[in-house]
Amino acid sequence: MIGERLAAVRARIDAAAKRAGRAPDSVTLVAVSKTKPASDLAEAYAAGQRVFGENYAQELVDKSAALPADIEWHFIGRLQTNKAKYVARVSKMVHAVDSARLAEELGRRAVTRPHRVLEVLIEVNVGGETSKGGVAERDLPSLIATIDSIPSLRLRGLMSIPPHGSNGDEPRKFHRRLRELRDAHGGAIALPVLSMGMTDDLEVAIEEGATMVRVGTAIFGARS
Ligand SMILES: *Cc1c(COP(=O)(O)O)cnc(C)c1O
Numbered sequence: 656m657i658g659e660r661l662a663a664v665r666a667r668i669d670a671a672a673k674r675a676g677r678a679p680d681s682v683t684l685v686a687v688s689k690t691k692p693a694s695d696l697a698e699a700y701a702a703g704q705r706v707f708g709e710n711y712a713q714e715l716v717d718k719s720a721a722l723p724a725d726i727e728w729h730f731i732g733r734l735q736t737n738k739a740k741y742v743a744r745v746s747k748m749v750h751a752v753d754s755a756r757l758a759e760e761l762g763r764r765a766v767t768r769p770h771r772v773l774e775v776l777i778e779v780n781v782g783g784e785t786s787k788g789g790v791a792e793r794d795l796p797s798l799i800a801t802i803d804s805i806p807s808l809r810l811r812g813l814m815s816i817p818p819h820g821s822n823g824d825e826p827r828k829f830h831r832r833l834r835e836l837r838d839a840h841g842g843a844i845a846l847p848v849l850s851m852g853m854t855d856d857l858e859v860a861i862e863e864g865a866t867m868v869r870v871g872t873a874i875f876g877a878r879s
Pocket of ligand 1: 687689710731732816853854855869870871872873
């Protein structure tokens with residue numbers, strides 16, 4: 656069941672990439688497994704999935720201990736600085752860095768990693784919603800500079816979560832905006848990763864340049 660859903664999502668990604676004139680393997684699928692049991696992840700793993708995204712530090716720690724070592728863990732949730740040490744230890748990439756304080760704490764914790772480098776993305780609040788996480792567009796340059804100054808962090812790109820309830824073609828303008836911001840801050844050479852697009856809008860995100868899509872529901876089913 657999960658294997659079939661995974662194949663269907665992969666097919667959606669491949670079709671969207673082809674339509675956009677991009678290579679299907681230019682888009683990484685992050686299987687978002689928050690709240691799902693390790694057995695569901697094991698099923699996805701058996702079907703070939705190796706990149707998983709988690710939102711909660713404790714779940715990340717528990718699942719990474721229970722599942723095969725060649726899984727690439729991405730932390731995609733909001734992260735409190737007091738949990739940074741657990742996340743820095745097991746994650747390949749942290750997607751939602753949105754403050755200098757969090758970056759500095761991750762940087763301090765990342766030095767205990769085997770290669771002493773943690774990959775990070777900056778979450779940008781493209782919708783401009785006050786209630787949401789993500790750095791405001793005007794604060795992006797200074798956060799980029801902060802992260803670039805921390806030797807144990809490697810800034811790889813930008814990430815966004817469009818405002819809740821945006822549908823139809825609306826997500827497109829937020830995805831496009833994230834790409835424009837990337838292009839204005841060093842382009843694809845400096846910031847190769849654009850993490851945007853989820854179950855409902857992954858095609859639009861890929862058309863607008865997403866290199867990572869974070870998909871939960873379409874693979875693991877609805878969350879309770
Ligand atoms: C839960 C979550 C997703 C996955 O959303 P779906 O709609 O279930 O695909 C993607 N990104 C983030 C940051 C999430 O928290």
